[in-house]
Amino acid sequence: MIRLERLLEITRNLSAALDLDPFLKSVIAETCGLTESEAACILKYDETSDELEFLAVPWHYRDALRDRRIPLDGSAAGLAFREAKPIHIPDFGPESNCFSALDFASGFETRSLLAVPLMLKGRPLGVLEAVNKIGAANYTEDDITILETLAAPSALAIHNAELQRRIEAGASEIANLDRLKSDFIAITSHELRTPLGLILGHATFLRELLGDQYHEQMDIIIKNASRLKEIIENLASVDNFQSGVARIRQRAVSISRIIEDVVASFSDMASARNITLKANAHRADLLVEADGGKISIALSNLVKNAIMFTNEGGHVFVDGELLPGYVKVSVIDDGIGIPARDLPHIFDRFFQVETHLTRRHGGMGLGLSVAKAMIELHGGRIWAESMEGKGSAFTFLLPVNSMQAEAGSRVFLP
Numbered sequence: 001m002i003r004l005e006r007l008l009e010i011t012r013n014l015s016a017a018l019d020l021d022p023f024l025k026s027v028i029a030e031t032c033g034l035t036e037s038e039a040a041c042i043l044k045y046d047e048t049s050d051e052l053e054f055l056a057v058p059w060h061y062r063d064a065l066r067d068r069r070i071p072l073d074g075s076a077a078g079l080a081f082r083e084a085k086p087i088h089i090p091d092f093g094p095e096s097n098c099f100s101a102l103d104f105a106s107g108f109e110t111r112s113l114l115a116v117p118l119m120l121k122g123r124p125l126g127v128l129e130a131v132n133k134i135g136a137a138n139y140t141e142d143d144i145t146i147l148e149t150l151a152a153p154s155a156l157a158i159h160n161a162e163l164q165r166r167i168e169a170g171a172s173e174i175a176n177l178d179r180l181k182s183d184f185i186a187i188t189s190h191e192l193r194t195p196l197g198l199i200l201g202h203a204t205f206l207r208e209l210l211g212d213q214y215h216e217q218m219d220i221i222i223k224n225a226s227r228l229k230e231i232i233e234n235l236a237s238v239d240n241f242q243s244g245v246a247r248i249r250q251r252a253v254s255i256s257r258i259i260e261d262v263v264a265s266f267s268d269m270a271s272a273r274n275i276t277l278k279a280n281a282h283r284a285d286l287l288v289e290a291d292g293g294k295i296s297i298a299l300s301n302l303v304k305n306a307i308m309f310t311n312e313g314g315h316v317f318v319d320g321e322l323l324p325g326y327v328k329v330s331v332i333d334d335g336i337g338i339p340a341r342d343l344p345h346i347f348d349r350f351f352q353v354e355t356h357l358t359r360r361h362g363g364m365g366l367g368l369s370v371a372k373a374m375i376e377l378h379g380g381r382i383w384a385e386s387m388e389g390k391g392s393a394f395t396f397l398l399p400v401n402s403m404q405a406e407a408g409s410r411v412f413l414p
Contacts, residue, residue: 020161024056027154031130034150035114035143038132041101042118043070043077044158045126052077052101052127055158061105068104077101077127080115084124086148087115090138100131114139116147118155125155192232200225253292255327255398259320262299270307270316277307279318286320286327289401290378298374298382301367302331302394309392310335323397326380330395338386346384347372371396 024042031040039061043052051069072078076098080087089098092110100110113131117124128151133139203225207218263279270277288295299318306316310333321328338346347368368384375382375396386392 255286298371334391337388
């Protein structure tokens, strides 16, 4: 009864342990104490080598066993692992056809052994082995119960440690891939900017020299080169924001004026698609301390996105509103809307609501991520609400000054 109470106390304490190595050392120490054994060890199955490797051994055998592997064939631990049941060998005489894992330790002699598998969800992960019961006594059913009780949290701890290792490896790989992607974007945007500028400049010059019969062809070149330039600038903007290079030049700007200018710049695009584009920001008090160019980029991307995803005959409405400490700007459309499953990801870089096979609207999935970057540079917040088939509303809040932005940073969680 006393031993049972001690075992329950130990398993409760072991379950609270976090680090695998000290946890398993405690298990073998308690194994020796509760079963009155000279030594104990824990082994884990290695799928690559199809052998058992030591995870915990008595400290004085650690160096001798550090790089040792135990074959499944011919070892008591291997037998317990393969058969997924306790193995008791009371007498390790010359006639025994099994060897103990600790026999690999210099100077160790096994006389008796008890090995139990570390089971998790019906599958063995390794083995807990106790050797040489003191006083030449045989291991009992109580000893088997003790080892199986200690083996259960050990198996769980080993499994959790492996999951954690895989998570960390995956996170490291993702971080490395993201770094490579950012490096590629930075290099590509830098290398393309100069030649593309030359193409645009010379195409514009040639349009003026050539006759009217070539204007349509030159306009196609200029239009598509301008589109490439926009893509490159978007790539650079997002990369600069994520790398911390982006800076803003703050001064007093009128959000009302920015809304009017952006709406005017997209009026032809809206008209060509028979879409009604209107603004409601005729208020002189929509003033903020901001980088007007970057706010204009953010709003332009939202308006362009709304027009692109609104069907012919639809409506896009841009509204500006003053709130305590903030200016609120909304771009509302009655377009195709966004599926609920995609809504949490629409501001992710390169995210496309439609697949590359069915996509009809063009773009690289950068516009919304650029808008998000521009707004967050100012300490603001941007979000979207949408119902598929009914339309969408994209809204951002801008702090009116740097003091309000600092206060907002303690409220708007990333």
